[in-house]
Amino acid sequence: MRTRPWFHFGLTLAVLAALVALVALVAGTQPARVQAQAPKTLKIQASWPAALTIYDNFTMWAKRVEQLTGGQLKIETLPAGAIVPAFEVLDATHKKVIDGAHTWAAYWTGKHKAAVLFTGGPGGTFGMDYIDYLGWMYEGGGLDLYQEFYREVLKLNVVPIPILPSGPQAFGWFKRPIKNLADFKGMKCRQTGMAAEVYTEMGMRIVNMPGGEIIPAAERGVIDCAEWIGGVEDLRLGFHNVWKYHYTPGMHENVTVGELLINGDVWQGLPPVTQEIIKAAAMETFIRWWARWQKQNADALAELQDKHKVQISRTPDDILIEFLRAWDRIAKREGEKNPFFKKVHDSQRQYASKVVPAKRFMFPPYEFAANYYWPPKK
Known part of the structure; x- marks a missing residue:
């Protein structure tokens, strides 16, 4: 959790x-x-x-x-x-x-x-x-x-x-609903950077383009999905004008x-x-x-749902898990040929090995009190 x-x-x-x-x-x-x-x-x-x-x-x-x-x-x-x-x-x-x-x-x-x-x-x-x-x-x-x-x-x-x-960032916008990893594979999606390599490893077809070209490409059917940032930034860019299926969170830039x-x-x-x-x-x-x-993001999500009738859903867990597995494979390959990459990655692993398990034990799950006071809508 x-x-x-x-x-x-x-x-x-x-x-x-x-x-x-x-x-x-x-x-x-x-x-x-x-x-x-x-x-x-x-x-x-x-x-x-x-x-x-x-x-x-x-x-x-x-x-x-x-x-x-x-x-x-x-x-x-x-x-x-x-x-x-x-x-x-x-x-x-x-x-x-x-x-x-x-x-x-x-x-x-x-x-x-x-x-x-x-x-x-x-x-x-x-x-x-x-x-x-x-x-x-x-x-x-x-x-x-x-x-x-x-x-x-x-x-x-x-x-x-x-x-x-600037996160946690959303998983992205889609022209149709996705329920699992199988629905996700083969889709043509706008993505950039190392995340694009991870999604390629997962079976997605990647198209790299600047932010200003995303909406025109979506309108022409050049892409099936796209990731930008999420919340207020996605609202300003106008994703809701072309697609109505928005999924969050993503694992590509949760930090x-x-x-x-x-x-x-x-x-x-x-x-x-x-x-x-x-x-x-x-x-x-x-x-x-x-x-x-x-x-600002909370206000934007409310506007997307209430005013623009966007369907905002949780990203399927099997997609998020597969992203982590794909990233681990890429990071391992990169570390084998890139000593400084390995040096930094190992440093992060060592620090996280102490802090993350301890916090998981000491801190209550965010969902615990959140769901008590604000039960998820059915």
């Missing part, structure tokens, strides 16, 4: 609040040095358009940085394509064409397959949820591996910081984390207290934005 780490969530908020307060206090104890410097502006570009709610994560962080620095550091937030194409922000940050990027590490799997593991990984990586992922990142050596990945493996001059928890990248030279040029403010603001944004986004 799936659980939710309410105790850890509350503890995280408390620690986070103390951290942000401490950073602000430290900043306030050094007025002479900070005030002597002219305000600085960083140009940072996202890999998504400003219309998406995930872009709000970007602007929330930027505003918080400006507040905590007393206006001494401003962030010019730029949408996809403002300076470079969406998938070129990593190289542009390395070359200092832009000062940084708000993006997603899984976009770089073409450079190295281990990139997907720093987004949280398919299947949540050994059953971990978002709080577990943060635990691995900050308490289990993940951040050191993350920095090593960019600095030593990819040889890029960037500093990565986790910031965007998926976007990143903030800063050029290494730019980072080193910032005062240490400013670096700490940037990191603290990113952690605060991670929690605050995620809480807001869950409410």
Whole structure:
């Protein structure tokens, strides 16, 4: 059964609040040095358009940085394509064409397959949820591996910081109902990244296309199904106008984390207290934005059902189990030929082997109280 780490969530908020307060206090104890410097502006570009709610994560962080620095550091937030194409922000940050990027590490799997593991990984990586992922990142050596990945493996001059928890994501939209794995096989579906490899392993025919092409392709019958994000983002894209069968959850991105990248030279040029403010603001944004986004998704699901008459159903368990099995096979093959992939994957396995079983024992199933107060509709 799936659980939710309410105790850890509350503890995280408390620690986070103390951290942000401490950073602000430290900043306030050094007025002479900070005030002597002219305000600085960083140009940072996202890999998504400003219309998406995930872009709000970007602007929330930027505003918080400006507040905590007393206006001494401003962030010019730029949408996809403002300076470079969406998938070129990593190289542009390395070359200092832009000062940084708000993006997603899984976009770089073409450079190295281990990139997907720093987004949280398919299947949540050994059953971990978002709080577990943060635990691995900050308490289990993940951040050191993350920095090593960019600095030593990819040889890029960037500093990565986790910031965007855009999940759990839905399984997808379908032109007809699916009841089991047999119904799923052979369908032609839009999917991207490592998840596309997993679904191919499961027997699905994959079509890769940008988000803006999904609805036209569905209308023409080019694809039978598609995955985007879920909830409010899917509502905005208009899936309900072409298909009425929506399934959730998925295992492909039940934990998926976007990143903030800063050029290494730019980072080193910032005062240490400013670096700490940037990191603290990113952690605060991670929690605050995620809480807001869950409410937005709840409202969107209600609108899809009540107004647009979408049939929203639970993804069949045999599909989710087969996804995990297929991913394990792919990860094993990749680890046999890719030492750094194996190094990161083993690190996640070791951390999860301690935390996941313990939380399963200590935390009540989310469904227990949820079903008592809000019985599922028949």
